[in-house]
Amino acid sequence: MKSYINELCAQKDEGYFKNQFRYNNNCKLLAVKCVKQTNCHLEPLLPLMEAFRQMVNDSIRFGLKKNVSTMKQLSQLAYRQLANYDMMSYYKLCAISHAAGILANRKKSLQRGHKLRQPYARQPLLISCYGFKVVDGILKVPVGDGQYFDIPLNNYVRAVLSNPSLNVRSFTLTANNSVSICYMKEPTQIECTNIDGIDRNLNNVTIGNIERIVQYDLSKAVTITENTRSIIKSFKRNDIRVRKNLYSKYGKRRKNRINQLLHHVSKAVVQHGKENRSAIAFEDIRHIRKLYQHGNHQGRVYRGRLNSWSFAEIKKQIEYKAKWEGLPIIQLSVKDTRNTSKLCPRCGKKITQVDRKTRQLWCDQCKRWMDRDIVAAMNLSNRGRSWFERSQGFAKETMKGNMEKEPLILRVDAGKLTFRLRSKQNLSTK
Numbered sequence: 245m246k247s248y249i250n251e252l253c254a255q256k257d258e259g260y261f262k263n264q265f266r267y268n269n270n271c272k273l274l275a276v277k278c279v280k281q282t283n284c285h286l287e288p289l290l291p292l293m294e295a296f297r298q299m300v301n302d303s304i305r306f307g308l309k310k311n312v313s314t315m316k317q318l319s320q321l322a323y324r325q326l327a328n329y330d331m332m333s334y335y336k337l338c339a340i341s342h343a344a345g346i347l348a349n350r351k352k353s354l355q356r357g358h359k360l361r362q363p364y365a366r367q368p369l370l371i372s373c374y375g376f377k378v379v380d381g382i383l384k385v386p387v388g389d390g391q392y393f394d395i396p397l398n399n400y401v402r403a404v405l406s407n408p409s410l411n412v413r414s415f416t417l418t419a420n421n422s423v424s425i426c427y428m429k430e431p432t433q434i435e436c437t438n439i440d441g442i443d444r445n446l447n448n449v450t451i452g453n454i455e456r457i458v459q460y461d462l463s464k465a466v467t468i469t470e471n472t473r474s475i476i477k478s479f480k481r482n483d484i485r486v487r488k489n490l491y492s493k494y495g496k497r498r499k500n501r502i503n504q505l506l507h508h509v510s511k512a513v514v515q516h517g518k519e520n521r522s523a524i525a526f527e528d529i530r531h532i533r534k535l536y537q538h539g540n541h542q543g544r545v546y547r548g549r550l551n552s553w554s555f556a557e558i559k560k561q562i563e564y565k566a567k568w569e570g571l572p573i574i575q576l577s578v579k580d581t582r583n584t585s586k587l588c589p590r591c592g593k594k595i596t597q598v599d600r601k602t603r604q605l606w607c608d609q610c611k612r613w614m615d616r617d618i619v620a621a622m623n624l625s626n627r628g629r630s631w632f633e634r635s636q637g638f639a640k641e642t643m644k645g646n647m648e649k650e651p652l653i654l655r656v657d658a659g660k661l662t663f664r665l666r667s668k669q670n671l672s673t674k
């Protein structure tokens with residue numbers, strides 16, 4: 245049993261979470277993805293799922309009582325307490341692991357100053373990274389005494405898992421009859437010679453560097469949001485139960501439609517980066533919502549439109565897709581992001597926006613008009629390059645003329661950087 249705990253802890257250290265990747269103990273780079281299948285017949289497993297849910301809730305309770313949120317401490321604390329459940333021991337460990345994840349997320353949210361209720365698993369579920377098999381397109385879920393429950397997988401899932409370089413790691417079953425299978429691979433790192441800056445806007449996503457720019461249109465996402473808002477507004481019945489159902493239905497529809505749109509764009513962005521062998525540099529716009537709060541002398545409609553902008557979702561999608569392909573991601577700091585759409589990417593002088601209604605900027609030195617979004621993407625690319633050179637210890641001016649010697653960009657770890665920046669930012673906001 246101890247070996248199970250140690251292995252689970254080791255997996256946590258490896259970063260064994262959905263869409264995450266880090267170095268594991270052997271310094272391998274691992275990328276994780278998952279594939280989902282709905283409409284499976286999981287009714288016979290419901291008692292097992294319900295017991296799993298109760299074990300998760302028990303573990304959360306123990307963790308909260310002793311103020312513990314790491315996998316190792318929680319398993320030492322809660323494993324004996326779960327002895328009265330008639331389940332296989334690896335399900336117990338996976339329940340503890342799931343609870344540890346929930347507690348760690350809670351801790352993070354508390355550190356950010358969010359108000360939280362006590363976490364609680366409401367839906368029956370079953371997660372395991374042990375004892376299961378995928379044989380001939382069938383997922384075999386262990387149910388005890390050497391018995392398995394067979395779940396036939398559909399053609400899409402079979403096709404995804406048929407790739408021999410993939411390693412199937414875990415499964416998740418939920419009460420709404422869906423199965424998620426988590427798989428992993430070690431991506432081959434792309435040796436990049438360029439850095440593309442990416443500027444996320446309400447109506448478009450602009451990516452590129454000083455030599456080449458691509459713009460992806462996202463105005464359809466704005467239209468979808470506006471349509472949804474007008475549909476919801478047209479319901480007049482003042483009943484909280486009906487209103488809740490309707491809002492949830494149309495909110496889900498909006499989310500699905502916009503995410504689908506963003507998936508197309510993020511796929512194209514990663515493909516573009518892969519073809520041109522360029523790393524992607526992201527700006528830090530974490531606190532942008534503060535600009536559009538009540539009391540900032542802006543209209544309700546304007547604030548609503550800008551707050552519906554899903555800038556974090558597209559970043560999340562690009563990040564995990566890039567990691568899967570082995571494309572490096574650079575996360576710039578707030579300081580590096582400052583004034584990216586106010587300085588000329590060619591001469592570095594301040595550029596002015598003559599007319600507030602258009603997004604055109606005029607540079608007095610270069611005597612030319614430039615688009616605000618393109619300027620931002622070019623500046624981000626330049627700053628990404630200087631960030632990279634700084635991190636490699638050879639600092640120099642990153643103007644256009646200084647780029648003869650192009651460095652290789654390998655394994656840029658954005659995770660560590662975001663952590664460092666967060667601690668800095670906490671200090672400044674307090």
Ligand SMILES: [Zn+2]
Pocket residue numbers: 588589590591592593607608609610611
């Ligand atoms: Zn200029």
